[in-house]
Amino acid sequence: MKKLRKEAKWGYIFILVPMGTFIVFTLYPIISAAVISFQRYKPIGSEWIGLENYIHTFKNNLFYKALKNTVVYSVATVPLSMLISFLISIMIIPFRKRIQSAFKAAYYLPAIASGVALSFVWKWIYDPLPSGLLNSVLRVFGISNQNWLGSKKTAMLSLVIMAVFAGLGQNIIIYIAALLGIDSTFYEAADIDGATFFQKIRYVVWPMVKPTSVFLAITGVINGFQSFQNAYLMTGGGPDNATTMAGLLIFNRAFSYFEYGEACAQALILAAIIAVFAMIQFKVSSNDVEY
């Protein structure tokens, strides 16, 4: 009994700082966000306006456009990045450990550089002039000059390409870990059945790495829904809001227009969407594992 009391004492002492940080910088802001979302915020004496912020949000066309952009961005980026990473991982595993590590490092390096630094480079890659890098390369293949970030047609595509490149390394490393975890008896059994290389990938590898794929899909989409930085630094949401996504929409509401109440309402709606999405994904994937 005395031992348990002592243990409890240390338990509380050990979690004191994390708990304090959590209460001040996470829990309080969450509650506060819920409160502010029903107010017209003023530094002193905020006004209660009920559901007005929410109603205003749901009546705002830009809100739906931002949601659509967010979905398009995530749905384009995540599977593309996963597929490329999966193929690259398959190609990496026959090599020796040292070579594997070298490739992993090479693909992961872009993820180490800061987003601000990379955004500079990509801006110049996407330079709209004919002398721009991507334009010069594509001219060789007979593709005409594009105003990558400045045109409604290509702005979103440009952000997607950038995100795919930045995310490859991480996905590859995770996929390789999963691939190396597959027991060789599965392959031996497949060999005895006379399976070809592609049959092994289809019927052994793909099902075996499925939990990893589900994990990458869920975290990828959740991150995609929250993405802000690239759109902010590269396009500022333009042209004509073609790349305004939920993260940027909320940021602008809050820090360009200082409508804190509406920004909080939008953020909570986004959180709800993410939560619902995550739950559906978990449900679907756990059902899948059972069969």
Next chain:
Amino acid sequence: MGLYKRYGSKEKYKEGIRNILLAIILVFIAVITLFPIYYMIVSSFGAPTEAGGASYSLIPRSFTLDSYQFFFSYSAYSFRWILNSLIVAAVVTVSNVIFATLAGYAFAKLRFPGCRIFFFIFLVAMMVPYQVTQVPLYILVVNVLNIQDTYTALIAPSIVTCYNVFLAKQFFTSLPTSILEAAQIEGCSQPMIVLKIVIPLSKTILSVMAIMTFLGQWNNFFWPFLVSNTEKMQTIQVGLKNFSFANTTYFAPMMAGATISALPMFILFFSLQKYFLEGVTVGAVKG
């Protein structure tokens, strides 16, 4: 490795050809992914002249450090930005490792009323998108506490993240309880158990945590951008963004700035590669 066909000793050359083909494809893709970084570094050695697209060059035409000088002379606080980033990242890293270790251990191995509920709350909080907290946090720091442009404002919200507590707890759960109990019977106090047993057994995971936290803080743009108004208190990422905003036509100095912001992490990466690569999988495979 059973996925690929195994060749007999007579057909070894086939395996060699296959691997060379795979290597060529992989190197080709690696060249594309590494290109932005190569381009950034190469361009940074160009001259700091105002230039449009005409100055693109894939191979360095000249080698000069003038653009670096241009970047540093742009603001009186350029060096200060780097120092600020270092201070913030270092403090946040140390505090995260210490407090996540303690809390992770408490959640993994100690029994006390409420421990499960507290941990569950941490888990749920981890899933709340930062957009929800950004406005109240900004109001708290800027309007209520009035501490914008201080190290406290930059550091405090990240003293210890829920994610790191979760990571530590996951790992510590796998430590054998019998060793800890034996130590307790020998009269070892809880802080001593953490110091003498838990930490030595968890060096790898704690190094991984430290490195990923440091990297995250160094590259963090959003929060420092919100709470630092004066140039003096900006971090390198925020300073870099402002520099680019004022000097869009100065291509080479922008790349010099970008290289400066990325280089410390590259050096860290190449010297501690193992931990970085482990850091990517640690949350994924076990969690």
